[in-house]
Structures are given as structure tokens and as C-alpha cells.
Amino acid sequence: MSANRVGIDLDTSLGYLLKEASSALRASMEAVLRPLGMTITHYSCLELLAQRPGLSNSELARGAFVTRQSMNVLLQALERDGFVTRPAEAAVGKVLPTTLTPRGRRSLEAATAAVRSVEIRMLGGMTDDEQADALRALRSMIHALRDDDGAPPSTPPVE
């Protein structure tokens, strides 16, 4: 029950709790998305496209927190199955803006309902104020971790 002298106290560590919450959310989302034949990244991609049509592969990757290579293979599958469309050639640069097809939109609708139910359950025991506090706290953590990577001396950017 009580913490040791050494190490980080897991019961009061925001980092550990954050990982635990994220893991629980991930498991719940996978559970409701699986019957629909979707993964979380799959759903995230569609949701991103619904809100910001025309997003590029790299932008989608950043929004879904995966590498652009991962998003690329996903996009190819989604295009092959008719959920999204991309122009064969870039109009201006190399960027290929992606848009949802009607089929993609329909597919997203069911997924959104499922995901919303998870979020509802997650927010179940929290007041609006608590939710606002949590939002603020998460934004603060995200901002604090942005850039300035861990080791100033010799840590070239990943990749």
C-alpha cells in the first residue's frame, strides 16, 4: 500500500494514471469498434476527415498520432475499399487531399455512435466542472511536453 523509498510512486503518479486511463479507453474503444471491423486508427482517420475534409496523408498521421507511413497503408486500404478518395496526382505540391465518400460517411456514423457511448460512460461520474478541469489539465501537460525533447545535449529528432 505505502510506497517504497526508491522509484516513482505509481499510485500517485500522473504519468502512470495517464497511461492507465489511456489503456482503458483504448481497450473500450477497440471493443466497440471491433464488431464494426474498424481499428482505432481507422476510425480516427475517418473522424478527422469528416471534420476537416481534404486533409493530407501526413496531416492525418499527425492527427491520429501515428507515423505517416502507417497512415499511408491505411489510406490505401480505405481507398481500395471505397471509404475515401484521393486524386491520382497532386494539384500543386506532392500533397494529396483526401475526402470521405458517402460510404465512408455512413461507416463513420455507426462508429461515431459507438465511440460516443464509450466517452459517455467514461464521463459518467464527472460533473461539468470536473470535465473542464480535466481538459485544462490535459492541455497543460500536452503543452509542457511539446517540443523540447527530453535530452537537450545529444538527442536528434526521431527519424
Place this chain on the structure above:
Amino acid sequence: MSANRVGIDLDTSLGYLLKEASSALRASMEAVLRPLGMTITHYSCLELLAQRPGLSNSELARGAFVTRQSMNVLLQALERDGFVTRPAEAAVGKVLPTTLTPRGRRSLEAATAAVRSVEIRMLGGMTDDEQADALRALRSMIHALRDDDGAPPSTPPVE
């Protein structure tokens, strides 16, 4: 900036923010752990063992939020490299209690310092009250998502 009518508003979605924060934390931890030749699961396993010596493979897996299969291959590597020890045969059931070796403890020390620096930076702009609020909020979300996985018998995916 403003959300559409359809879908989930990403800018105010606790789920999305949670994923973003978790992703940022993961990246920062990987960055500081990489020079030490450790992965996050690797470190988590050692930290768990330092606080609760004798944990079994399955218990470690739950604590590190991976499957027991994943933890098993990690433990085999850690044992091979002399960071942990497990009895060759179970004393009572099938459970093999794992303990840190002196080498494992030394290795953990450096990692803990690195991880602590990340957590410090993450908590940088937050007051103690805000941290307490965040802790409460995360615990609430975790509790709400526990068990009752996505689809109870009487809740087929909506539509």
C-alpha cells in the same frame, strides 16, 4: 476551428485529449529511455518489481498494460541479461515470482531519474491543486471504464 455538426468535436473531446497527452508522454519517455537502451514496457516492468518484489508474469503484464504473452518474452530477455531472476519451477502453483537482481536495480535507478525528469516537465505549469484535480479526474475515468466492456448483452451497436 469550430466543429461540425456531425461526429465528435476533437478540440473539446476528453478522449482525444487523453490520447494526445498519452502520446506526448510516450514520446518523451521513449526519448529519454532510448539512450539507456530501454523501452517503456521494459522500464515499467523494472519499476513494478522494485515496488512489489515477487510479482508474477501475469501481474506484471497487468501493471504494465500489456498482455501476459508480451510480458513473458520481455521477462525471458531480462532474465537472460541478468536484470531479473525467476525460479526454474513454481513452488506452489504455476506462478513464477520475479525479483530484481542488483544489476536490475542499478539499471532501474538511471531510468527512474530520466523518467522523473519527464514527469517534472509535464507537471511544470500546474499547481498542486490542478494536479490533484487531474488525478481525481483520471481515476474517475478509469473507474468508469472498468469492466462492463463495450457491449453488454442488451446493447447491440447502435443502428
Place this chain on the structure above:
DNA sequence: CAGTGTATGTCAAACTACTGACATGAGCGC
């Protein structure tokens, strides 16, 4: 204009963690 730096799309290989499956052992009710 050439040169540099940054960002993109894409291919390929390597890896990580997962799902599926099996045998074993403990706990429980009958």
C-alpha cells in the same frame, strides 16, 4: 539562379504487441 533545408508520398524490411490455442494447476460446488 543554384544551394540548402524542410516536408511530403511511398516502398520495403524489421519489430512490437496482439489474438488464438494448448496444457497445467488451484479453487469451488456437487
Place this chain on the structure above:
DNA sequence: GCGCTCATGTCAGTAGTTTGACATACACTG
């Protein structure tokens, strides 16, 4: 005791993601 259930450790196979590498295209600076 016997059968049932659950948890554990472990062995595969598999899906998703990452790292590595390359060619291309824009923006900036000299």
C-alpha cells in the same frame, strides 16, 4: 473423490506500427 471454472505460463501465427531509405517539391537564402 469428480467435474467445472478460472488463472497461469507458454508456444505459435498474425496484424499493425515503426524504422530506414529514396525521390520529389516547395520555401528560403546567398
